[in-house]
Amino acid sequence: MAQPEMRLLDRHGRIVSGDEWVGLADDAPTAGHMAVVVSLKRFLAERDVLLSRDFRLGVRLDPNEGPEALAPDLERISAIFVAFPVFRDGRGFSTARILRSRYRFSGEIRAVGDIARDQLFFLLRAGFDAFELRDRDHEAAFKWAQDSFSVVYQPAADHAAPAFARRAHPPSEGQF
Amino acid sequence: MYRYDEFDETLVRERRLQFADQVARRLSGELTEDQFKPLRLMNGLYLQLHAYMLRVAIPYGVLNSVQLRALAGIARRWDKDYGHFTTRQNIQFNWIRLGDVPEILEALAGVEMHAMQTSGNCIRNVTADHFAGAAADEFLDPRPYAELIRQWSTLHPEFSFLPRKFKIAVTGASHDRAAVQLHDIGLHLKPGRDGSPVFAVFIGGGMGRTPFVGPLIRDELPADALLVYLEAALRVYNRHGRRDNLYKSRIKILVSALGADRFSAEVEAEYQAMRTESPPFPPEELARIRHYFAAPPFETLPADDPEFQALRARSAAFDRFCRTNLHPHQQPGYASVTIALKPIGGVPGDCSAAEMEAIATLAALYSFDEIRVTHEQNLVLPHVREADLFALWEALHAAGLATPNAGLISDIIACPGLDYCDLANARSIPIAQAIAERFADMDAALAIGEVKIKISGCINACGHHHAGHIGILGVDKQGEEFYQIQLGGRADEQARIGTITGKGLPGPEIPDAIERVIDRYLALRLDSDERFIDALERLGRTPFEEALHHGAA
Ligand code: SF4
Numbered sequence: 001m002a003q004p005e006m007r008l009l010d011r012h013g014r015i016v017s018g019d020e021w022v023g024l025a026d027d028a029p030t031a032g033h034m035a036v037v038v039s040l041k042r043f044l045a046e047r048d049v050l051l052s053r054d055f056r057l058g059v060r061l062d063p064n065e066g067p068e069a070l071a072p073d074l075e076r077i078s079a080i081f082v083a084f085p086v087f088r089d090g091r092g093f094s095t096a097r098i099l100r101s102r103y104r105f106s107g108e109i110r111a112v113g114d115i116a117r118d119q120l121f122f123l124l125r126a127g128f129d130a131f132e133l134r135d136r137d138h139e140a141a142f143k144w145a146q147d148s149f150s151v152v153y154q155p156a157a158d159h160a161a162p163a164f165a166r167r168a169h170p171p172s173e174g175q176f
Numbered sequence: 177m178y179r180y181d182e183f184d185e186t187l188v189r190e191r192r193l194q195f196a197d198q199v200a201r202r203l204s205g206e207l208t209e210d211q212f213k214p215l216r217l218m219n220g221l222y223l224q225l226h227a228y229m230l231r232v233a234i235p236y237g238v239l240n241s242v243q244l245r246a247l248a249g250i251a252r253r254w255d256k257d258y259g260h261f262t263t264r265q266n267i268q269f270n271w272i273r274l275g276d277v278p279e280i281l282e283a284l285a286g287v288e289m290h291a292m293q294t295s296g297n298c299i300r301n302v303t304a305d306h307f308a309g310a311a312a313d314e315f316l317d318p319r320p321y322a323e324l325i326r327q328w329s330t331l332h333p334e335f336s337f338l339p340r341k342f343k344i345a346v347t348g349a350s351h352d353r354a355a356v357q358l359h360d361i362g363l364h365l366k367p368g369r370d371g372s373p374v375f376a377v378f379i380g381g382g383m384g385r386t387p388f389v390g391p392l393i394r395d396e397l398p399a400d401a402l403l404v405y406l407e408a409a410l411r412v413y414n415r416h417g418r419r420d421n422l423y424k425s426r427i428k429i430l431v432s433a434l435g436a437d438r439f440s441a442e443v444e445a446e447y448q449a450m451r452t453e454s455p456p457f458p459p460e461e462l463a464r465i466r467h468y469f470a471a472p473p474f475e476t477l478p479a480d481d482p483e484f485q486a487l488r489a490r491s492a493a494f495d496r497f498c499r500t501n502l503h504p505h506q507q508p509g510y511a512s513v514t515i516a517l518k519p520i521g522g523v524p525g526d527c528s529a530a531e532m533e534a535i536a537t538l539a540a541l542y543s544f545d546e547i548r549v550t551h552e553q554n555l556v557l558p559h560v561r562e563a564d565l566f567a568l569w570e571a572l573h574a575a576g577l578a579t580p581n582a583g584l585i586s587d588i589i590a591c592p593g594l595d596y597c598d599l600a601n602a603r604s605i606p607i608a609q610a611i612a613e614r615f616a617d618m619d620a621a622l623a624i625g626e627v628k629i630k631i632s633g634c635i636n637a638c639g640h641h642h643a644g645h646i647g648i649l650g651v652d653k654q655g656e657e658f659y660q661i662q663l664g665g666r667a668d669e670q671a672r673i674g675t676i677t678g679k680g681l682p683g684p685e686i687p688d689a690i691e692r693v694i695d696r697y698l699a700l701r702l703d704s705d706e707r708f709i710d711a712l713e714r715l716g717r718t719p720f721e722e723a724l725h726h727g728a729a
Contacts, residue, residue: 066415090337094415097334101453118215125333148194151187156333163183164461
C-alpha cells in the first residue's frame, strides 16, 4: 500500500517489490484480497468476522491509538501499520516498543507516513521492520541510518548489545 | 569524574561525523534551512539574532581543567574570545560560523565533550547539584545517577521525538541547589526507611508561560529502579502529552490536567508492567560508573586550619571573600569555592578565554583538577584545602575573578535577552548590570544578605524569573521594553513561583524600585539573620509591593 513516491524497505534496507498488503477504507469490501489492513476502529467493530477469514490481517494504528486493544488477538494479526502523520510525532515509537517487549509481537511492524532517514535509526531500534521511506535515495538513506552508530546505550527491540553489556563481556569480533 | 571509555568515545565520534555530513549537505545547498533546522536543533545549534549559537553540553555541570582549556580555545579561535555559562549548566558560544561547527565539534570530542541533546524535543543534558560529592549536607553523591541518566537518555530509541524538550535534575543533599522541583523531572536522593538510597520523584515542575512547582509523584523509589521508573514516566508523557499546541506540550500540563494522583497511578501501572519486562541497566553498570566518582585523595586535616583563620584575621578583603564565596565541605579542612562570574558591570555568566584558562590552572593546582558550572551562572572549585584558600584567592584576585558577591544581591541570573536571543521581548543584561551597579558597595551588599534576583527577556523564563526572590520579566509594550516584577519565588527545597506585582516598569526605573524594596526590607527585618525571603514570607508581599510601586516609604 506504499504511495507511488514511497519505497517500501525491509529491515535490511532491501526494497520489497510487490507489496501484498492492501489498505481498506472502513466501508470497503474485503473480498478478493490476500492481505488487508484495516483501521483499529474497523477491527474492533468487525473483529470476529475479520479474524475468521483466510486473508492475512493487518491493523493500522494512528498516533493516538495504543496497541492495548489488540493484545488478546495479536497472535492472529500478521502486521501492525503504525502511522507517523508528521515527522516530529514520536508516539509510534512507544507503540512499537510495547508491541515487541510487552506483547512479544513477532509479526511485521511497519512505519508509514512521514518517514525520512533521520528517524530510521530510532525506528529500527524500537522494533520496526518495514518502512515506507520518503527519501528518494533510499539505499543511501538506509545505509546512512544503519551505519551512523555502532554503539548504543539502551537495550531495545533490535537486540543490539548495549555498551554496558559489551563493557562486561567485550566481543572478540564483529560489531555486536 | 567520569571518563569516556572506547564506547562513549566511539558514539560521540560517530555523532560528530553524522552532523558534519548534515552541515556539508546544508552548505552545498542539498538541504534547505527548513530541512536543516530540525537536524541542527538535535545538536545544540541555534540560529540567533546575529549569528549561529552553539550550546555545548556539560553533563551535570562537571568539567576538568583540560576541558575548560578546550572551551577557552574554542572561544579564542572561533568566537569572540568568550563563552556564556547558562542556567542549564551548559556553555554557549554566541558568534559561530556554520562552516566551523564540524571543527569545533572535533575539538570538543578530543576532550570528551559534545553538543548532543542540548536542544530539540528530547531528554536534555541532565543537571545536578553543583556541590555534588563535596557538600557537607549531602547524603549521597548524585553524579553516578546523573551519568547513568546521561547514558540512558542519549539517542534513546523511544524518547527522541517527544512532544517537547525534557529536563531532569538530580540532588543528593538536604538543601536543594539544583531546583529539582522546577524541572520536568526532579530527583531527590535520600535515605530510605532502612537507610538504603531512595528517590523522591517530582514530576511536572517548570517555568515558562505556565509555571508550576512539580508535585511529588513518587516517594521512596528504590534507587536501583530509577531508570525503569523514568522510562515509565517518559512513556506516559510521550504517549499522552499534548502535541497540538506548543504552549501546552510540556509534561507539567499533562500532570496538571490529569491531576497528580491520576498521573502518578498511570506511571505506577506502566512501571509495574515494565519491571517484568527486561530491566534496562544492570546494577554492575552503576557500580562501574560509581567507581569514577570516588572521592579524590583528600588529606586528613584538622577542621579549622589555624593558618587559614589567621590569614582571615589579617586580611579584611580575604575574610570578606570567605564570608560569601565558600561552601562547607564534607571533608574536614576543605571548602568549595564559588568563582562568581558576576563582576559589577559585567554580563552574568560570561567568561573570557583568558579567565577560563586562569581558572583551569587554579583547578589543577588547588581542586583536584575539577570545576563545576552552577545553574546560577557561576563556576565552582569544589575541593580546595583551607590552607590553600589564601593563595587561591590572591590568584583569583589578580585575574579579576574574586568578586565577593556569591549569593548576594548582585549575584544575578540573567538570560541573554534581546542582546542575542531572537525570542526576546526585552533586554536582560543591561538590567542586571544596572542593578548590580546600584549595589556595587560590597559591604552594603553583605549587610543586605542573601537576595536572589533573576531576569528573563521573555516568558520562556530561561533566566528563572519565576524562582527569583525578586523576579524580573521583560515584556514588550507597543514596541517599548517594560519589566514586570515578581516577588517571593524560590528554587530551593521550598520551591515557589513568585507573585506578579502591579504594572510593569520601564527599564531605567528598575534600580530605584529594587532599592526601595530593599530599603523596606532593611527597615522591617527582625535582625540581620532574617533574610529577605524570610521577611517576605513573614510579612506577606504587600509592604514590599507598596515600596516597589509607590515610591519611597
Ligand atoms: S527567556 Fe526568552 S529572551 Fe531569555 S534566553 Fe530564553 S527565550 Fe531568549
